[in-house]
Amino acid sequence: DAAINRIAAGEVVERPASAVKELVENALDAGATRIEVAYADGGKTLIRVTDDGCGIAPDDLPLALSRHATSKIDGSDLLDIHTFGFRGEALPSLGSVGRLTITSRADGFDAATIRVAGGAPTPVKPAALSGGTVVELRDLFFATPARLKFMRTDRAEAQAITDVIKRLAMAEPHVGFTLRDVSGGGEGRVTFRADPETGDMFDALAGRLGSILGREFTENAIPIDAERDGLRLTGYAALPTYSRGAAVAQFLFVNGRPVKDKLLTGALRAAYFDFLSRDRHPAAALFVTCDPHLVDVNVHPAKSEVRFRDPGIARGLIVSGLRHALANAGH
Ligand code: ADP
Ligand code: MG
Secondary structure, three states: OHHHHHHHHHHHOOOHHHHHHHHHHHHHHOOOOEEEEEEEHHHOOEEEEEEOOOOOOHHHHHHHOOOOOOOOOOHHHHHHHHHHOOOOOHHHHHHHHOEEEEEEEOOOOOOEEEEEEOOOOOOOEEOOOOOEEEEEEEOOOOOOHHHHOOOOOHHHHHHHHHHHHHHHHHHOOOOEEEEEEOOOOOOOEEEEEEOOOOOOHHHHHHHHHHHHHOHHHHHOEEEEEEEEOOEEEEEEEEOHHHOEOOHHHEEEEEOOEEEOOHHHHHHHHHHOOOOOOOOOEOOEEEEEEEOHHHEEOOOOOOOOOOEEOOHHHHHHHHHHHHHHHHHHOOO
8 A cells, every 4th residue: 555655665666767667667667769858857857768678468457556466476487586686576566655657558559658656546537649658757755855955956966867868878788878968948958878889799898888988998898708606707808908997897796786886896906906096997898697596686776786696606797807808908
């Protein structure tokens, strides 16, 4: 019910950027190839995510708003429910802390819309939409004023949204992303854009990193491809000469999800230890992939920590994979 949703929301939704993350992940899960995110006032008054994914059938719209009614756990996954620890929480949570409207059209169905604002959802109504899904979240935390106090300036919240979009855009180079600030109303202003990349994983990632981090990064980066005990490491790491004064260009992903993890950043630093003075930081976009049983990425829904079954293997893979690649590049 509403109270439980609101408590869960405190776990899932900390700020506008966490709502954006959940909504864009849903669009990606729905197989979208183009995703547009619009926000106003740092996302506090409006977040709107539009995708061209598979859509939601009218009868399923109320389900999308009920807790744990995820469509993403099939029979086989039920055995591994711990890896989906926070499944089916995002939309009910968002509907309990803001005014949420979902409009969608699935193949073979008419478009329909549903709305919820701090209580029970309205009945499903017909709508006009040619395909995909539009999720609009207005007035985040209007029902929980205490949380409003924790929001930072519009500028800081907009920056956090941009960071989330850039990380997700790196993880999905074949998907096109547009980010728009519509604070003034109307079409607004495009603040970030990445067109869909083509080619294999490395080509697509190089293209995407070029549009996010700039050509200077890609021209100074070497491809990484290493494996150890069931863990694979791919991506690009910059040569030590392209190090930064702050750790702002470190992007780490585990099984396709952006993470911020001390073990992994520590390993990255260790790999460059011989080449960088203490005030310089390596730049890299690295992807660890492995069997989902070897890592828990759902330690906490809003935090992007991970827990490897064997942390030593993950660390060793990064240190040796990067050192090897750097050595091949003459370091
Ligand atoms: P979860 O993503 O963990 O399943 P959510 O609360 O985020 O839970 O979403 C609930 C359900 O709503 C999803 O399982 C999916 O069926 C549907 N859904 C949400 N967003 C979209 C979208 N953009 N396109 C298609 N279906 C969606
Ligand atoms: Mg979700």
